[in-house]
Amino acid sequence: MSILGKHYFAGQWRPATGQTFPSTSPARLSETIGTFPLGTKADADEAVAAARAAFPGWRRTSRILRAELFDNLAQLVKRETDNLAHLMARECGKVVTECRAEVIEGLHMIQYVFGTGRMPTGDILSSEIAEKDAFMRRKPWGVAAVITPWNFPFAVPLWMLGPSLVEGNTVVFKPSEDTPAIGQRIVELFAEAGFPPGVINLLHGEGEAGEALVKNPGVNCVLFTGSYEVGKRIAEISAGFHDRIVASETGSKSAVIVCEDAKLDLAVTAGIISAFKTSGQRCVSAGRILVHEKLIDAYAEKFVSVAKRLHIGDPLDANNFTGPVINKAAMEKIERYNVLAKEEGAEILLVGQAFQPDSQAGKPDLRGCFLSPHIYRIKHGPKVRCIHEEVFGPHLALIPFKDNEDAVRIYNDTEYGLSLAIITESYRTMRYFRDECDYGMGYVNLPCIGAEVHLPFGGVKKSGNGHPSAAGLIEAVTHKTAWTVNHAEEVKMAQGLTTDVK
């Protein structure tokens, strides 16, 4: 049954009154998941007004009571885990087991936020004056705009909604136009958990709705994960509001570095997961694997033989490793980069191909955006576009390096800095990369994907603007205030300032 999409403003579900857009399954392009209202400027303004109106009451609600609503939400997400995973698999094409893991990741954020309700939220500081008590206390900014991508349509919204709401902000949530159904399901669960009207508002739509939301002066902070271009546009618009906070995660050309002493099987498994899990469509996915020149022949052979055997097919089939890519435009972009790699002198080890997997008996026909891994070997060069630009798909370069210094130079020679994995047995080597490379998330003897919510998540350079999400987001959604109380019966000042009033 096709879902009837609705905005959610001030606790009211609002069906489309104007234009709509469909959500289509990338594995079955003939399957429409639902039809959703195409948000306009008027809708964005209404959503922000609802969030602003709800802010004073929500801010004054006990932080512990706000947190306890997340406990209600956790119970609902546990009840709905399989349904959420199934809907997500249909809507964004990730394999259902992976979708389940994503729901669990979102649940972990909810549990984390609930747990912080009774944890300290500020600091007690000393004063030069014995009778003065000094505190650091956090205050919410006001209204947060939460703009999220299709590739993590459940966990990433929760990374942002959780800290924003528990700290007392109200929100307008605009999910990706590729995954509006899962976005709407999240808001239905917040409503069922008892979050009051106006505290969370849902705005469906495309660029127009997003742009209007960001241009609204009633928005105090914008929390964004998506492309660098959109992140840059948000930053440009937001520069017009001098106290506006923008926290953005944008783009990457993440890498695995396979050192001379690496365990080969571990390095291959870490590389395959980093490059091809989620069809290479995580923001942290590896587009590059840097391999020590002495290992690269053996590594390439093993890596390609494993990649050839990967099961790519129906996202509803738990036995598959990956499903399709998100849509036809993504397929065309990835295929253009596959061609470009050859033009730029790559030795192609495995040709990425568009294909249609066999449909299983009893399941509806698969006609979707299926693309197999494209793997090539190429020397690093400063102008080689396919190893500098983000492709966001199953497109991978194996790049040889001579020594650890060379690997650091190659790794850092992109405009991005998001995720890094080092495969080594040496603690000195590990430490060298840890200190010399540009990244937000670093891993040793692991893939460069798979972060957990209680760690900060964010990048540097074109990958992010220094405000990590998940647990780290508290710094962006609150401002710190100093609160100083004098217990003496006369005024006493710090720095030896006299109090004579003459």
Ligand code: UN1
């Ligand atoms: C993303 O790719 O946008 O670290 C988020 C990971 C996941 C989150 C990825 N926990 O791979």
